[in-house]
Amino acid sequence: MDSPPPPAALAWASELAGPAAGAWAVQRLAGGAHAATHLLRTPDSSTELVLRRFPPGDRAPAYEARVLAAIDGLDGWAPRLAGADPDGLRFGEPAVLITRLPGHADITPACPETAAEQLGRALARIHSVPLARLSGLRDGMAASASVTRSAGRGPAAPVLAAHADRLAGRPPVLTHYDYWSGNVLWQHDVITGIVDWSGASLAPRGFDVSWCRLDLVLLHGPGTAEVFLTAYQEAAGEKLSDVALWDLFALTNSYRTVETWVPNYHDLGRTDLTAAKLRQRHTEWTEDRLARLPENSYEPCDRPR
Incomplete structure (x- = not known):
C-alpha cells in the first residue's frame, strides 16, 4: 500500500474533480498504517484532493464514506467526501476521495x-x-x-x-x-x-x-x-x-x-x-x-x- 496511486485512480479523481483537473501532482502523506494516503494537486494548485486506498476487501472505506456524509464537514473541522469506491471497482483497491484540510x-x-x-x-x-x-x-x-x-x-x-x-x-x-x-x-x-x-x-x-x-x-x-x-x-x-x-x-x-x-x-x-x-x-x-x-x-x- 506504499506504492503511488495507479493511473486508473488518477483518472477517477479527474472525473470527480472536473475538466480542470487533467493532471495531478502526487505526494504521499505521512502517518497512518491502515490506508495509503496521497495528496493529489493540480499543477496550479486550484484543486486538492486526498486519496485514501485500502487493502482489497477492506470495508473501512464504505463506512468512512457514510461517516463523512453524516458529519458533513463538521463546520470545516473534517474533510468532505468527494467520491467513494468501496468495492474497488475502478482500480482494484477500495478507496475514498476527500477534500484536503489545511495543515x-x-x-x-x-x-x-x-x-x-x-x-x-x-x-x-x-x-x-x-x-x-x-x-x-x-x-x-x-x-x-x-x-x-x-x-x-x-x-x-x-x-x-x-x-x-x-x-x-x-x-x-x-x-x-x-x-x-x-x-x-x-x-x-x-x-x-x-x-x-x-x-x-x-x-x-x-x-x-x-x-x-x-x-x-x-x-x-x-x-x-x-x-x-x-x-x-x-x-x-x-x-x-x-x-x-x-x-x-x-x-x-x-x-x-x-x-x-x-x-x-x-x-x-x-x-x-x-x-x-x-x-x-x-x-x-x-x-x-x-x-x-x-x-x-x-x-x-x-x-x-
Missing part, C-alpha cells in the same frame, strides 16, 4: 502542554455535535468488544471485564474512535482539523479521552495527559466520571499491540521511540492507573468464582 500532523510540538490544551478543547467540540445529525453511525463500544476479546489482556483486564457495562452505559456522543496526535492537523501551532474518520461511532466521551491520554503519555508523559483532561473538561463544561477506569479501558485494549505503533510514530518524526520504550511507558501508566482507583470501588467481585 499537517505534528507529534513533536515545541510545547507539548500547549498542544495538549488544544487537543482537549478540540475533542470537546467534536463531542458537542448534536446526535440528531448522526444517524447511521455504529455503536462504538459494541464495535470495540471484539478488540477487547482479542487484545484485552494484562493486569487491568479483570477490573475492566467486571465493569464493562458501567462504561458502556454512559451517554453516547460523536466519537472519533482514533483520536490521537497523528490524526490532528495543525497550522501555525493552531489546530485546523481532524482526519481519518473511518472508525467514527457513537460511544461515551471517555472512549476518545482515554485513547488520547494514552497517546500523550507515550509521547510526552503523564503530566501532558492531565493537562489535556483539564482542558477537555473545561471546554465540555463537565467532569468526566471514572477517568482511571477509562484509562484502563485504553490500556487493556492496547496491551498486545502497543509495540506495533512504532512505525506510525517514526513516520511523524518520533524516531526516538522504540518498542521497548512504548512497552515500558504502557506498563508504568497501567500501574499508575490501577493505583489511582478508589479503594474497593472497582473490585471485580462479579467475576465467576
Whole structure:
C-alpha cells in the first residue's frame, strides 16, 4: 500500500474533480498504517484532493464514506467526501476521495502542554455535535468488544471485564474512535482539523479521552495527559466520571499491540521511540492507573468464582 496511486485512480479523481483537473501532482502523506494516503494537486494548485486506498476487501472505506456524509464537514473541522469506491471497482483497491484540510500532523510540538490544551478543547467540540445529525453511525463500544476479546489482556483486564457495562452505559456522543496526535492537523501551532474518520461511532466521551491520554503519555508523559483532561473538561463544561477506569479501558485494549505503533510514530518524526520504550511507558501508566482507583470501588467481585 506504499506504492503511488495507479493511473486508473488518477483518472477517477479527474472525473470527480472536473475538466480542470487533467493532471495531478502526487505526494504521499505521512502517518497512518491502515490506508495509503496521497495528496493529489493540480499543477496550479486550484484543486486538492486526498486519496485514501485500502487493502482489497477492506470495508473501512464504505463506512468512512457514510461517516463523512453524516458529519458533513463538521463546520470545516473534517474533510468532505468527494467520491467513494468501496468495492474497488475502478482500480482494484477500495478507496475514498476527500477534500484536503489545511495543515499537517505534528507529534513533536515545541510545547507539548500547549498542544495538549488544544487537543482537549478540540475533542470537546467534536463531542458537542448534536446526535440528531448522526444517524447511521455504529455503536462504538459494541464495535470495540471484539478488540477487547482479542487484545484485552494484562493486569487491568479483570477490573475492566467486571465493569464493562458501567462504561458502556454512559451517554453516547460523536466519537472519533482514533483520536490521537497523528490524526490532528495543525497550522501555525493552531489546530485546523481532524482526519481519518473511518472508525467514527457513537460511544461515551471517555472512549476518545482515554485513547488520547494514552497517546500523550507515550509521547510526552503523564503530566501532558492531565493537562489535556483539564482542558477537555473545561471546554465540555463537565467532569468526566471514572477517568482511571477509562484509562484502563485504553490500556487493556492496547496491551498486545502497543509495540506495533512504532512505525506510525517514526513516520511523524518520533524516531526516538522504540518498542521497548512504548512497552515500558504502557506498563508504568497501567500501574499508575490501577493505583489511582478508589479503594474497593472497582473490585471485580462479579467475576465467576
